[in-house]
Amino acid sequence: MSSAPDPSWPMTGPAPERGPAAPVTRPAADAPIPSLPIRAPELDDAQRLAFGAAFASGGDLYDAVRPAYPDAAVDFLLPDGARDAVDLGAGTGILTLQLAARGMSTTAVDPSADMLAQLHLKSAASTTLRASAEDTGLPDASFDVATCAQAWHWVDVPRASAETARILRPGGRLGLIWNQLDVTVPWVHRLSRIMHAGDVHRPEFVPAVGPEFSGLESLQMRWEQPVTPEHLIDLAKSRSYYLRAGAETRARVEGNLVWYLHEHLELQPGQDLGLPYYTHAWRAHRP
Numbered sequence: 001m002s003s004a005p006d007p008s009w010p011m012t013g014p015a016p017e018r019g020p021a022a023p024v025t026r027p028a029a030d031a032p033i034p035s036l037p038i039r040a041p042e043l044d045d046a047q048r049l050a051f052g053a054a055f056a057s058g059g060d061l062y063d064a065v066r067p068a069y070p071d072a073a074v075d076f077l078l079p080d081g082a083r084d085a086v087d088l089g090a091g092t093g094i095l096t097l098q099l100a101a102r103g104m105s106t107t108a109v110d111p112s113a114d115m116l117a118q119l120h121l122k123s124a125a126s127t128t129l130r131a132s133a134e135d136t137g138l139p140d141a142s143f144d145v146a147t148c149a150q151a152w153h154w155v156d157v158p159r160a161s162a163e164t165a166r167i168l169r170p171g172g173r174l175g176l177i178w179n180q181l182d183v184t185v186p187w188v189h190r191l192s193r194i195m196h197a198g199d200v201h202r203p204e205f206v207p208a209v210g211p212e213f214s215g216l217e218s219l220q221m222r223w224e225q226p227v228t229p230e231h232l233i234d235l236a237k238s239r240s241y242y243l244r245a246g247a248e249t250r251a252r253v254e255g256n257l258v259w260y261l262h263e264h265l266e267l268q269p270g271q272d273l274g275l276p277y278y279t280h281a282w283r284a285h286r287p
Contacts, residue, residue, distance in 0.1 A: 065234045106126040
């Protein structure tokens with residue numbers, strides 16, 4: 001057995017195959033968690049840009065390992081009769097395709113050409129636009145709903161809110177959604193620390209939105225994604241911490257994960273297990 005990994009992992013913080021699924025097995029629990037929830041640091045503009053820039057490449061891996069969103073949570077975001085949707089910070093179009101599957105005309109906006117290229121590989125039906133949520137360049141009052149999945153924490157909230165309100169029709173809706181690791185489960189809590197994961201569940205978190213929107217409501221649901229140990233290692237490689245790191249740090253993260261998954265938890269290569277998530281969704285409307 002190899003020695004234990006670096007004990008100084010910092011505690012950080014901010015689907016379904018694609019669709020919720022029951023777990024096959026679950027690793028044994030570690031020691032009780034001393035303090036939850038994990039809180040994310042506040043990011044200034046320079047930090048936000050640096051973290052976001054990490055996703056300029058790696059779209060194929062991101063698309064392969066990141067889960068989609070439960071149908072009930074997606075439906076919660078959408079107003080009745082919505083026809084036109086813009087997905088801000090769309091990435092590889094995971095949510096965009098779920099919107100399109102509901103018969104909506106979709107526009108995917110993201111600053112990363114690499115991420116948007118993955119959406120083109122899956123579907124040519126959605127319009128793609130390389131731009132930021134703060135400055136889309138889209139026409140006024142063009143959409144019934146604007147969504148932002150797994151990305152609102154990267155935006156400048158006042159500017160993104162004002163821009164979103166501008167491109168929404170009167171009465172339009174802003175829908176925000178995150179898949180968050182359920183770190184109330186001890187083995188997932190430790191996994192999140194090794195991966196330096198920011199998408200961990202914080203029950204008290206409420207996203208900031210600009211004064212252009214009112215009536216903020218939320219929906220929360222828990223589910224599990226079927227994964228393997230290899231999937232979990234790839235999941236770590238899709239995160240901004242790993243993508244921004246140098247070769248030495250990347251090797252340390254991978255070594256720590258191999259030790260934790262295969263020696264500490266004694267998982268076998270290719271073993272099926274369930275990774276527990278919370279999906280937390282919010283919606284607000286433009287009066």
